[in-house]
Ligand code: SF4
């Protein structure tokens with residue numbers, strides 16, 4: 001009874017939810033179609049329509065049901081899988097292989113990825129050069145557009161980027177939902193700082209060697225995107241590291257812990273995004289007046305961003321990615337989206353609506369291209 | 384050079400935390416604020432620099448003979464890297480990071496003005512696999528100048544950790560920095576483990 005009353009304070013009537021969805025409907029329509037539908041290519045038309053409907057139905061449901069994470073994660077997972085699918089498809093079309101050769105590196109033909117950004121900063125400041133073998137302005141996933149996109153998303157969302165903007169987060173987010181109960185329940189608290197240690201090491205080694213060491217040696221997502229051709233002991237060791245980190249941190253540990261372990265313990269960009277939580281206007285707040293300390297939120301948080309002490313102190317940590325899982329889990333509506341400067345417990349609905357609009361827009365715009373392209377390929381495959 | 388720098392950096396962090404509890408009180412005891420600590424620290428670092436200079440020279444002269452043996456050349460560096468890596472990883476995961484540091488000996492020095500110099504000597508000569516690796520590196524360089532450069536990079540990397548000492552009192556969130564430092568040391572251990580293993584496998588392949 002209590003539970004129903006509380007969740008109904010966030011959800012809306014059908015009509016009101018439609019009204020809230022209308023701006024998203026118009027913006028995504030313009031973005032996905034460029035203002036007019038292309039009837040000459042039925043596959044592309046159908047793929048665009050499916051993607052458009054998917055995005056808007058999910059957004060509508062967020063308002064109608066009052067639940068956030070449940071619908072966010074659907075698009076987030078589809079985004080991650082579509083991106084890998086599209087990238088691999090493009091690589092195979094261009095190079096006939098998922099691996100790249102030294103010639104591709106020399107000709108700067110590697111698509112840029114936002115995870116490289118932490119390693120570019122120091123060399124760019126001191127040597128005025130970009131240490132990534134990709135194109136600065138031209139082609140698929142060029143460096144300048146990706147850096148600008150990441151920068152805007154990070155300033156607006158803070159670590160919200162990790163649940164609403166990242167191209168890869170959907171992988172471990174997806175695997176972390178496979179089991180109903182975690183097998184491994186506790187971790188050492190200090191491991192939460194691991195991404196900062198990784199950031200420190202990769203920024204330093206990249207600055208010293210002028211090579212993006214994270215991509216070169218560590219990134220688990222090489223397994224589902226592209227990697228260096230195995231031609232030597234060194235490249236074989238790299239491939240082994242990529243695959244074992246993907247298997248361990250993106251697949252096995254998320255299943256066993258129900259947490260996003262790659263994002264919690266490895267990703268250096270996650271560390272930078274955590275710091276950016278300090279400047280973003282949006283946050284997650286704990287209303288101590290109504291919290292009954294059931295700690296369901298602590299249990300479900302996929303990024304180890306909440307501890308019992310945090311809840312008792314009425315705050316969330318800098319690791320929070322604003323995914324909304326704790327907000328969905330709280331039966332008292334005590335943990336909620338908020339705006340900095342507004343006290344906890346105030347303007348709950350307004351803050352949530354505003355945050356959802358901005359963050360979902362990012363997710364929809366980031367994911368649209370990859371989702372349409374993969375749907376199109378699937379349609380061609382089936383029909 | 385990069386390798387030696389990172390080697391210094393990772394040994395520096397381990398050394399700072401293991402020896403920190405022993406060294407800081409001496410570096411800071413009775414000192415009148417930031418200026419005094421800065422002077423003591425400079426003396427400490429200068430001593431280390433001189434010691435490394437001497438070591439680089441000795442390593443190069445004696446090493447040429449020892450490392451002409453291919454068996455030693457192919458296997459010793461890899462094994463040393465692995466030993467060092469294990470030490471770093473153990474250090475970062477172990478709960479008992481009790482100060483067990485060669486600098487304990489300074490407790491016997493009476494003239495406190497000599498303490499920074501004394502600390503510089505024991506700290507640079509402390510029994511540590513990183514020192515053996517850098518000695519090996521110095522010994523296997525083509526020229527004496529290259530040996531100096533390798534030691535210089537090691538010195539700079541390992542000294543960086545000591546530089547914030549004069550401001551230690553004013554640094555906030557020390558616990559967070561310490562935690563990140565310890566975790567980074569563990570990561571460095573993993574990097575050296577991979578390096579050691581590839582060195583060894585390379586050595587086996589090369590016969
Ligand atoms: S932590 Fe890294 S991989 Fe995970 S969502 Fe954030 S940026 Fe993406």
Ligand code: SF4
Pocket residue numbers: 284300301302303304305306316319320321322323324325326327
């Ligand atoms: S604190 Fe809540 S919103 Fe933040 S990451 Fe954890 S579950 Fe998501």
